Amino acid sequence: MADADGKTRAAILGTGNIGTDLLMKILRRSAALEVALFAGIDPGSAGIARAHERGVPTSSGGIDAVLADGSIEIVFDATSAAAHRKHAPLLRDAGKVAIDLTPAAVGPFVVPAIRCDVGAERNLNLVSCGGQGTIPMVYAVSRIQPVAYAETVTTIASRSAGPGTRQNIDEFTSTTAGGLVRVGGAGRGKSIIILNPAEPPILKQNTIYTTVDGEPDRDAITRSVHEMIATVQQYVPGYRLKFDPVFDGNQVTIMVEIEGAGDFLPTYAGNLDIMTSAALAAGEAVAAQIRKAST
Amino acid sequence: MSAKEQKHIRVIDTTLRDGSHSVSHQFSADDIRRITGALDRARVDTVEVTHGDGLGGSSIQYGPSRLSDREMLQAAHPEMSHSKLAVLLLPGIGVQEDLEMAYEEGARVARIATHVTEADISEQHMKLARQIGLEVIGFLMLSHMEGADKIVEQARLMESYGANVVYVVDSAGAMVPDEVRQKVGALRGALGCHVGFHAHNNLGLAIGNSLAAIESGATVVDGSLAGLGAGAGNAATEVLVAALEKSGYETGVDLYGVMDAAEEIVRPMLKRPQMIDKGALSLGYAGVYSSFLLHTFRVVEKLGLDPRDILIELGRRRVVGGQEDMIMEVAMELKRRRDQRPEPEETAP
Numbered sequence: 001m002a003d004a005d006g007k008t009r010a011a012i013l014g015t016g017n018i019g020t021d022l023l024m025k026i027l028r029r030s031a032a033l034e035v036a037l038f039a040g041i042d043p044g045s046a047g048i049a050r051a052h053e054r055g056v057p058t059s060s061g062g063i064d065a066v067l068a069d070g071s072i073e074i075v076f077d078a079t080s081a082a083a084h085r086k087h088a089p090l091l092r093d094a095g096k097v098a099i100d101l102t103p104a105a106v107g108p109f110v111v112p113a114i115r116c117d118v119g120a121e122r123n124l125n126l127v128s129c130g131g132q133g134t135i136p137m138v139y140a141v142s143r144i145q146p147v148a149y150a151e152t153v154t155t156i157a158s159r160s161a162g163p164g165t166r167q168n169i170d171e172f173t174s175t176t177a178g179g180l181v182r183v184g185g186a187g188r189g190k191s192i193i194i195l196n197p198a199e200p201p202i203l204k205q206n207t208i209y210t211t212v213d214g215e216p217d218r219d220a221i222t223r224s225v226h227e228m229i230a231t232v233q234q235y236v237p238g239y240r241l242k243f244d245p246v247f248d249g250n251q252v253t254i255m256v257e258i259e260g261a262g263d264f265l266p267t268y269a270g271n272l273d274i275m276t277s278a279a280l281a282a283g284e285a286v287a288a289q290i291r292k293a294s295t
Numbered sequence: 296m297s298a299k300e301q302k303h304i305r306v307i308d309t310t311l312r313d314g315s316h317s318v319s320h321q322f323s324a325d326d327i328r329r330i331t332g333a334l335d336r337a338r339v340d341t342v343e344v345t346h347g348d349g350l351g352g353s354s355i356q357y358g359p360s361r362l363s364d365r366e367m368l369q370a371a372h373p374e375m376s377h378s379k380l381a382v383l384l385l386p387g388i389g390v391q392e393d394l395e396m397a398y399e400e401g402a403r404v405a406r407i408a409t410h411v412t413e414a415d416i417s418e419q420h421m422k423l424a425r426q427i428g429l430e431v432i433g434f435l436m437l438s439h440m441e442g443a444d445k446i447v448e449q450a451r452l453m454e455s456y457g458a459n460v461v462y463v464v465d466s467a468g469a470m471v472p473d474e475v476r477q478k479v480g481a482l483r484g485a486l487g488c489h490v491g492f493h494a495h496n497n498l499g500l501a502i503g504n505s506l507a508a509i510e511s512g513a514t515v516v517d518g519s520l521a522g523l524g525a526g527a528g529n530a531a532t533e534v535l536v537a538a539l540e541k542s543g544y545e546t547g548v549d550l551y552g553v554m555d556a557a558e559e560i561v562r563p564m565l566k567r568p569q570m571i572d573k574g575a576l577s578l579g580y581a582g583v584y585s586s587f588l589l590h591t592f593r594v595v596e597k598l599g600l601d602p603r604d605i606l607i608e609l610g611r612r613r614v615v616g617g618q619e620d621m622i623m624e625v626a627m628e629l630k631r632r633r634d635q636r637p638e639p640e641e642t643a644p
Binding site: 151153155158163166167168169170173174190192193194195196197198205207209211242243246248251253255 | 355412415416618620
């Protein structure tokens with residue numbers, strides 16, 4: 001149900017850094033979404049206090065508080081993979097669309113620059129930060145020419161890797177590799193992640209290697225990559241191509257860097273910013289689909 | 296601790312892991328069988344066999360391997376009756392399933408390597424390795440980049456995850472003996488488990504640093520036949536065994552056996568000599584991950600740049616292990632700068 005001002009009512013579950021950055025993004029940037037509830041399980045969290053200061057309704061009742069409000073149509077889950085696995089069936093039964101920022105991968109993978117359908121599952125998974133940064137580039141090549149193999153390297157500042165990433169680093173590599181194939185269109189995928197502790201912290205970097213079938217169509221691929229960069233920039237302004245794609249035999253190398261918008265998290269945390277930016281883009285796309293279906 | 300108590304030194308040979316950088320990861324099954332057989336007959340304690348960047352390392356980023364991880368282990372394991380089979384894994388590159396596969400193929404030692412400040416990403420893999428019955432060894436790479444306090448803090452984490460040995464790893468071959476003594480000594484004082492040292496020869500100090508580490512309490516050291524390995528290579532196993540013996544330590548290794556293996560089996564396999572060329576020396580001087588060397592040569596060949604300029608710039612940017620993609624980025628930037636530099640006579644308006 002839309003508000004009087006036409007905004008779709010959404011909730012954010014999880015009041016940590018990611019949830020808070022997403023909150024600030026929606027408040028600052030979204031004409032389509034309203035944060036009807038910012039819910040966690042810790043009443044003393046800094047995120048709750050921040051939301052409260054800005055007049056956003058908050059709750060420490062977690063998922064129950066979200067389920068209790070029938071007017072909430074979209075729920076961003078920024079908790080953990082284990083928690084989302086519990087939340088997913090409850091949200092589904094309550095008729096709410098889940099946008100999952102955890103690596104739980106309950107629903108199909110979604111990259112807003114490529115496609116963003118509510119689908120039958122009504123649960124959209126945002127893959128991983130590495131996936132959001134690299135899959136659009138794999139897709140930019142595979143829409144021109146079949147990609148037999150895609151391999152991506154994600155390098156992030158140590159400071160931007162929280163305990164969730166550190167203790168589940170295999171989850172990152174396998175989820176990202178799956179996304180290269182299922183959404184990027186590669187025949188096979190491999191993903192590598194590297195943490196760099198340099199000070200001042202480095203920006204998030206992605207290197208995308210693809211091998212194509214036959215001689216690469218250099219002009220078409222280069223054009224496609226530039227177009228895709230522009231598409232991603234619509235929701236991640238700090239997403240940048242470092243130089244034109246490099247061709248070597250049937251191999252194409254693409255390098256991008258991602259500077260965060262600094263809405264709440266520091267700008268070097270482009271790995272987190274691209275997740276909250278993708279979540280917002282997915283949320284707005286879903287809201288438009290809901291509004292269209294109900295008119 | 297008296298010299299007597301630490302008289303036995305465990306030598307781990309990494310010809311078929313770090314040494315595979317020297318042949319761009321192209322050892323054949325026959326090469327692996329011959330080298331492993333010779334090391335086993337020479338009674339080397341532990342033999343490491345994996346892609347140079349560990350399990351799962353075969354990639355565009357690090358260079359494709361001739362054989363899969365499983366095929367390499369399958370070639371090595373039947374040749375061993377004395378030595379233990381070890382594998383290397385870098386979290387972020389290899390995954391837990393790789394460790395299960397390695398155990399199936401006969402590996403009994405897992406070396407888990409992280410950058411010196413990132414030990415906590417090894418918890419998952421170390422705990423799994425221990426649970427399935429692998430001895431766990433922790434590898435703190437690029438140990439020259441941090442002070443002793445930081446290394447101690449990180450080594451303690453690895454010990455708490457179940458490591459039986461924690462290594463000071465001089466991945467860039469950038470450490471000098473005083474520094475080795477200080478860092479290894481700090482670990483020896485702080486840990487209950489063994490301390491190891493892994494050298495690179497970029498400054499010509501691989502053997503000297505290994506001896507310095509042992510003097511300071513290390514009981515496990517790495518070598519490779521004929522000094523194979525990334526950059527200028529590792530401490531040569533045969534030289535290490537001879538020098539340790541002369542210093543009064545016992546390794547259990549047959550010196551003639553490793554000498555023969557280095558000379559007759561390994562050296563003829565090399566396409567380029569293992570030496571301290573200007574590129575390798577630049578690695579040690581700038582403190583850059585040794586595996587970057589051959590990748591840098593390949594990029595330079597295409598773009599016509601001085602490899603030293605790239606390596607020094609990578610050192611300045613404090614690039615860490617595994618960031619081989621940065622070679623291309625730095626090279627492109629240096630090329631852009633070079634191409635934009637106008638000819639002197641064209642500058643005046």
